[in-house]
Amino acid sequence: MIDEINKLKKEKNALILAHNYQLLEVIDAADYVGDSFYLSDIAKKSDKDVIVLCGVHFMAESAKILSPEKTVLLPVVDAGCPLADMVDTDKLSEYKAKHTDAAFVCYINTTAEVKALCDVVVTSSNALKIIKKLDNKKIVFLPDKNLGEYIKEQVPEKEIILWEGFCPTHKKISKESILMLKDEIKDLVVLAHPECEKDVRDISDFVGSTKEIIEYATNTNYKNYVIATEEGVIHTLKRDNPHKNFYAPGKTATCPNMKKTRIKDVYESLLYMKHEIKVDKEVADKARRALENMLLLAR
Numbered sequence: 344m345i346d347e348i349n350k351l352k353k354e355k356n357a358l359i360l361a362h363n364y365q366l367l368e369v370i371d372a373a374d375y376v377g378d379s380f381y382l383s384d385i386a387k388k389s390d391k392d393v394i395v396l397c398g399v400h401f402m403a404e405s406a407k408i409l410s411p412e413k414t415v416l417l418p419v420v421d422a423g424c425p426l427a428d429m430v431d432t433d434k435l436s437e438y439k440a441k442h443t444d445a446a447f448v449c450y451i452n453t454t455a456e457v458k459a460l461c462d463v464v465v466t467s468s469n470a471l472k473i474i475k476k477l478d479n480k481k482i483v484f485l486p487d488k489n490l491g492e493y494i495k496e497q498v499p500e501k502e503i504i505l506w507e508g509f510c511p512t513h514k515k516i517s518k519e520s521i522l523m524l525k526d527e528i529k530d531l532v533v534l535a536h537p538e539c540e541k542d543v544r545d546i547s548d549f550v551g552s553t554k555e556i557i558e559y560a561t562n563t564n565y566k567n568y569v570i571a572t573e574e575g576v577i578h579t580l581k582r583d584n585p586h587k588n589f590y591a592p593g594k595t596a597t598c599p600n601m602k603k604t605r606i607k608d609v610y611e612s613l614l615y616m617k618h619e620i621k622v623d624k625e626v627a628d629k630a631r632r633a634l635e636n637m638l639l640l641a642r
């Protein structure tokens with residue numbers, strides 16, 4: 344299938360991008376693997392005509408907004424993100440009317456309509472850096488409450504108003520499952536994603552995005568790590584660091600949406616040019632401004 348995919352890639356002048364949470368069979372077929380910021384940036388800079396984005400809907404949408412001239416394909420049409428669906432645009436407009444002195448900062452895990460209503464988009468890799476650079480003292484951060492709370496702890500000088508959103512997969516990672524592993528395994532280093540609950544973050548040795556977790560585990564010389572984020576990251580870490588041990592905190596850290604894409608979906612996506620992502624022009628133009636602000640401020 345990889346050979347067929349490579350043939351189609353040449354024929355259609357296409358690039359395959361995969362998120363860190365994808366299945367290993369998809370990661371192995373991808374030209375680039377990373378977080379959504381990295382993937383959007385690669386899509387934007389690429390000279391290919393077609394981008395196959397193996398991830399969830401908001402990621403393909405962000406790539407399309409940043410590269411409107413390209414054809415962006417999402418192999419599985421119903422690969423969504425429950426966190427991205429936790430913002431109602433009417434409620435967001437009410438917040439905007441109420442907090443006119445605030446900068447509206449949204450996580451990349453949002454729909455194009457929500458990005459269009461915000462000043463700047465952030466990812467877990469660059470949220471802290473970008474929020475520190477903003478002139479506004481007051482920030483409305485949406486939708487992930489845990490990531491927002493984590494930033495709030497690092498930037499006490501800002502008044503950060505949080506939304507009540509959460510990632511169901513990260514929410515299921517429990518402090519108890521980590522403590523149990525720590526009891527069993529000596530010198531276990533705990534690496535957690537900021538979308539985890541506060542009690543998990545508080546017992547962690549390092550908190551960071553998927554990219555930062557991968558870099559930390561690869562560039563340090565410990566033997567045993569527990570990875571408190573979606574388990575796809577563990578497969579990549581094991582493949583690239585065969586002499587280290589990586590443990591999952593229990594059996595719950597699997598994002599069902601990220602695991603919908605199989606290698607055969609990537610093949611069919613290229614073969615039938617499905618599913619093409621389209622974004623309304625007016626919404627895309629406004630959302631692009633917020634995404635480009637991210638690219639600018641993250642430098």
Ligand code: CIZ
Pocket residue numbers: 362363377378379380451452466467468536551552553554
């Ligand atoms: O930014 C991303 O792609 C997400 C959703 C998480 C991360 O930390 O990479």
